[in-house]
Amino acid sequence: MSVRIRHRAALAGVLLALALPTAPAVAQAAPHAGVPRVAAVKAPKPATLTVTGEGRAAAAPDMATVTAGVEATGPTAKEALAAQNRAAEALLAAVRGEGVADRDISTRTLAASAVYETGPEPGASPRVAGYQASQSFSVTIRDLRRTGALLQAITDAAGDAVRIHAVVFDVADPSRLRAAARTAAHADARAKAVQYAELSGRKLGRLVSLEETAGGRPRPVAAAFDEAAGKVPTAPGEIEDEVSVRAVYELK
Template sequence: MRLPRTPVAVALVSLLALGVPTLAAAPVAARPAPAVPATVTVTGEGSASAPPDLAVVAAGVAASGKTSQAALDTQNKAAAALLAAVRAQGVADRDVRTESVSLNPVHDHTGGASRLTGYQAAQSFSVKVREVARTGAVLQAVTDAAGDAARIDSVVFDVADPAPLKARAREAAHDDARAKAAQYAHLSGRDLGRLVSLSEDAAAYRRPGPSAGDAPGAGMSVVPVAPGEIRAAATVTAVYELA
């Protein structure tokens, strides 16, 4: 059986007779794989420090009494004296906050039997001292005003706005990473290219606690404290191209 001689078939037969390759027979040229740029990966570390401009004092009062009302009355009197003392030291009302109030029975378990002996009332405060040099004077004022009922739980020094300090630490970490990458590029006989990626691996923010030190006031007895310094640290990972 013969196929019909259509114009397309006649043209295809003619091209094959002349040795002209058809589209179906044309080889496909392989595309070269794109070159992968060389890179260097480094870790940068940086830190920054500043003197504290804020102290947060955790203070309070605790009192006992034969009855719950007696314990509360004594505690209330001591708490009022504490608040008056810190205000007299220039601490604003907005910087004093009650953290907890408690009233609990006290039992004696001698001989295996539980016997109610009285009650204990307590109240704790958070006091922000924005003049760090006055921290010792505030502590002394609390103990003087509340007497045996006074409690000082902790003193934490800090900066009111840590953002600029953290920003300086990140900048130092970034510069450290770039310096390391530039050195590796030089050692490899290459030039440092563009930054491909940058990620922050870790950040630290250290606040010093209280310790003994000399912080004399203007002729007055104060609790000695050592503010130290606040330190922020950052670590980054950077990838650079090598040109």
């Protein structure tokens, strides 16, 4: 009786052992167990070189902007404005007669105000002596050969009422001029950087940053009047654009 019980108990132990999951033969070590931690060593920052570059580009102008107007006075505001209107119409007719399209003509200012004068008695309050009316226009000339003729035409048309404020020559597409100036500025900066690197016994590395500050310089031209010439002579000259850059390079 006791033998059977032991046999059954042994058999039950075998069956229980077979039902249990098999333990791994070798226990896995925890990650990095027993391995000392090593602090990461940062690479030193490379030396850098900062330079500035200047670039200029010039081109002949292909357009001009004329700022001109008329001015008239009269004993009343109505009369002054009427005289100004007649002079302005004559000016515009002359401009259109020189082949300027309406899209290239725009009003810049229009004003009417009283004209004061001081009384003969000392300390007397100023009094209204009349009225003045004025109007100015911006005219774009796309054929530079017509600039002098146009100035002469508006002077002949409006007479003493005409006022020529400025003639500014420019280029219709300034992007090409700016691009050429940028190319020159970049080349100037790199040439300086190469030289400084060689003087330091180093080699020039990669470009780290590049910053631009720029400003074009169109040149206004004051018109000179010469009746014998039959038109107002002008000197367009050249339009110059300038770019400045600040560049940072690494040194090897």
